[in-house]
Amino acid sequence: MNNLFAVAGVVIKELYRRKDFYVLFVLTILICVVMGSVRIFNDAKIARYLKEICLLLVWISSLVIAITTTARQIPAERENRTLFPLLAKPLSRTELLVGKFLGCWFACGLALLCFYLFFALLAGSREQHWSFINYFQAAVLHWVMLGVVVALTLLGSLVFTAPSSNTTICFLAVAGILILGRHLNKVALHLPEPRRSILYAVYYCIPHLELFDVRDLIIHNWPPIPWRVCILATVYALAYATAFLIAASLVFRRKAIN
Amino acid sequence: MNTLAENVSMIKPSPLLARKAIVKIENLCVEYRRRELCGATKPVVNNLNLSVQEGEVYGFLGPNGAGKTTTMNVLLGFTNATSGEAWLFGENVREPIARQRIGYLPELTYYYKFLSAEELLRFYACIFRIPKAERERRIDDVLKLVELEHARKRQIKTYSKGMQQRVGLAQALVNNPELLILDEPTSGLDPVGRMKVREVIQRLKNEGKTVFFSSHELGEVETVCDRVAILHQGELKLDGRLSELAESNRCSLEQLFLRVVGYEHHPDTPPLPCV
Numbered sequence: 044m045n046n047l048f049a050v051a052g053v054v055i056k057e058l059y060r061r062k063d064f065y066v067l068f069v070l071t072i073l074i075c076v077v078m079g080s081v082r083i084f085n086d087a088k089i090a091r092y093l094k095e096i097c098l099l100l101v102w103i104s105s106l107v108i109a110i111t112t113t114a115r116q117i118p119a120e121r122e123n124r125t126l127f128p129l130l131a132k133p134l135s136r137t138e139l140l141v142g143k144f145l146g147c148w149f150a151c152g153l154a155l156l157c158f159y160l161f162f163a164l165l166a167g168s169r170e171q172h173w174s175f176i177n178y179f180q181a182a183v184l185h186w187v188m189l190g191v192v193v194a195l196t197l198l199g200s201l202v203f204t205a206p207s208s209n210t211t212i213c214f215l216a217v218a219g220i221l222i223l224g225r226h227l228n229k230v231a232l233h234l235p236e237p238r239r240s241i242l243y244a245v246y247y248c249i250p251h252l253e254l255f256d257v258r259d260l261i262i263h264n265w266p267p268i269p270w271r272v273c274i275l276a277t278v279y280a281l282a283y284a285t286a287f288l289i290a291a292s293l294v295f296r297r298k299a300i301n
Numbered sequence: 302m303n304t305l306a307e308n309v310s311m312i313k314p315s316p317l318l319a320r321k322a323i324v325k326i327e328n329l330c331v332e333y334r335r336r337e338l339c340g341a342t343k344p345v346v347n348n349l350n351l352s353v354q355e356g357e358v359y360g361f362l363g364p365n366g367a368g369k370t371t372t373m374n375v376l377l378g379f380t381n382a383t384s385g386e387a388w389l390f391g392e393n394v395r396e397p398i399a400r401q402r403i404g405y406l407p408e409l410t411y412y413y414k415f416l417s418a419e420e421l422l423r424f425y426a427c428i429f430r431i432p433k434a435e436r437e438r439r440i441d442d443v444l445k446l447v448e449l450e451h452a453r454k455r456q457i458k459t460y461s462k463g464m465q466q467r468v469g470l471a472q473a474l475v476n477n478p479e480l481l482i483l484d485e486p487t488s489g490l491d492p493v494g495r496m497k498v499r500e501v502i503q504r505l506k507n508e509g510k511t512v513f514f515s516s517h518e519l520g521e522v523e524t525v526c527d528r529v530a531i532l533h534q535g536e537l538k539l540d541g542r543l544s545e546l547a548e549s550n551r552c553s554l555e556q557l558f559l560r561v562v563g564y565e566h567h568p569d570t571p572p573l574p575c576v
Binding site: 045046048049052053056057060061123124125127128129130131132133134135299300 | 377378379380397398400401403405406407408409410411412413415416420424425427428429430469472473476482
C-alpha cells in the first residue's frame with residue numbers, strides 16, 4: 044500500500060500543479076454564472092435548466108480531466124524515461140499501474156468535489172434549498188463511474204502508442220456508451236442473426252456507464268436512490284475497473300520497456 | 302606487446318577477486334526481434350560473462366550499440382535475457398528484491414518537472430520504505446552531496462541540465478545503496494557538471510560503494526575505475542584491472558579501446574600519444 048500511495052501522491056500533485064483543471068473549472072463557473080444572471084422567458088423554473096447545463100458541463104469537464112490525465116501517465120513516464128529509475132526500485136509494474144489508477148481516480152474525486160460544491164452553491168442560491176443527499180449520491184456515483192473510465196484509459200495507454208489516439212478512442216468509447224449503451228438491446232431486437240447475437244454480446248459486455256448518470260435526480264428534485272442500489276452500482280463499477288486493471292497489468296508485464 | 306586475448310587471460314586474480322561478487326553475469330545472451338525482417342532476431346549481447354566485486358568501481362565500455370545499456374537493462378529487470386543468468390547480491394535479477402540495495406541513474410532522464418528535488422527524493426525514498434526521520438536525514442545528506450541544497454524547494458523544471466543530472470544522482474543514492482548502476486552519468490554535461498559528477502563517484506568509491514557504470518568518457522573512466530570491461534558487438538572483448546592493462550599494453554585506455562573495437566587509424570591524422 045505504501046508504494047501505491049507514493050505513486051498516487053505524485054499523480055495528485057501533478058493535477059493541482061497543472062493548469063488543465065483550473066481552466067475547466069473557471070470555464071464552467073463563467074458559463075454558469077453568466078447563464079444564471081440572465082432571465083430567460085421569465086420562467087420561474089429557470090433554475091432547473093441552469094442546473095441541467097451546469098451538470099452537463101461538470102460531466103464533460105470531469106471526463107476531460109479523467110481521460111487526459113490518465114492517458115498521459117504511462118506514455119509520459121516512458122518518454123521522460125522516469126519509468127526506468129522507478130522500476131529499478133522495489134516497485135512492481137502492477138503496483139505502478141494500481142498506484143497510477145488510484146492517483147488519477149483520487150485526483151478526479153478532488154476535481155469533482157470542487158465542481159459539486161460550486162454546483163450546490165449555484166443551485167442553492169437559485170432554489171433556496173439544498174438536497175444534500177441527492178447531491179452526495181450524484182457525486183459519489185459520478186466518481187465511481189470515473190473509476191471505470193480511468194481504468195479503461197490506463198489500459199488504452201498501454202495498448203495504443205500515442206496518448207492522443209488513446210484519448211480520442213476513450214472519449215468516443217465513453218461517449219458512445221453514455222449515449223447509446225442503454226439502447227443497444229432494443230436495436231438488437233430488430234436485427235437478423237448473427238448481428239443480433241453480436242450486438243447482445245456487446246450490450247452485456249460493455250460497462251453501462253449510463254447507470255451512474257443520475258443528473259435527473261437533482262435536476263427534478265426527485266427522492267434519493269435507495270442506498271442498496273448505490274452500493275450495487277459501486278460494486279458493478281469496481282468489478283469493471285478491476286477487470287480493466289488486470290488486463291492492463293497483463294499487457295504491461297509483457298511489454299518491453301527498453 | 303601482448304595480444305589482447307593474452308592480456309585478458311594473463312590478468313592475475315587480484316585481492317579484490319577474493320571479495321564477494323555483487324554483480325554476476327553468466328553466459329548472458331539477449332536477442333531483439335527485428336520488425337523489418339518478419340520476426341528474425343538480432344543478437345545484442347552474446348555469451349557475456351563478468352562479475353563485479355564488492356567495493357569496485359567497474360567501467361563498462363563500448364561503442365554505441367555494443368550492448369551496454371541492454372546488459373544494464375537485464376540487470377535491472379527491464380529486459381529478459383534470451384539465455385543465461387544474472388545475479389545482484391546473489392539474487393536472480395528477475396526477483397524485485399534484487400533491486401532493494403541498488404541505486405540506478407539512467408541516461409538523460411527528465412524527472413517530474415512539477416516536483417521539487419526534495420519532493421522527488423521523498424517519493425523515491427517512500428518506495429524504499431525508509432522511515433520518516435531517516436528519510437529526511439537521507440534527503441538532506443544526498444542533496445548536500447550533489448550540491449543542490451540551495452535549490453531543494455524549486456521545481457525541477459527550473460533546473461539546468463547539470464542540476465537535473467545531479468538530482469538523478471541524488472535519487473540513485475537516496476536509499477544508501479551498496480551498488481550503483483550508472484548509465485553514462487556525464488552524458489551531455491559541461492566540463493564543470495562532469496567534474497561534479499566525477500567527484501561524487503570518487504567520494505562513493507572512497508566510501509567503499511560498488512559502482513558499475515558505462516561511459517564514453519575514457520579519461521573519466523581512467524580517473525575513477527578500478528577495473529574495466531570493453532564490449533563490442535555484444536561480445537566481451539576485454540576485462541581487467543586498469544593498472545594491469547595499461548602496464549601490459551603500454552598505451553592509454555583510449556588507444557586500447559580503439560584497438561579493441563577495430564578502429565583503423567587514418568594516415569593523415571596525427572597518432573595518439575602513447576603513455
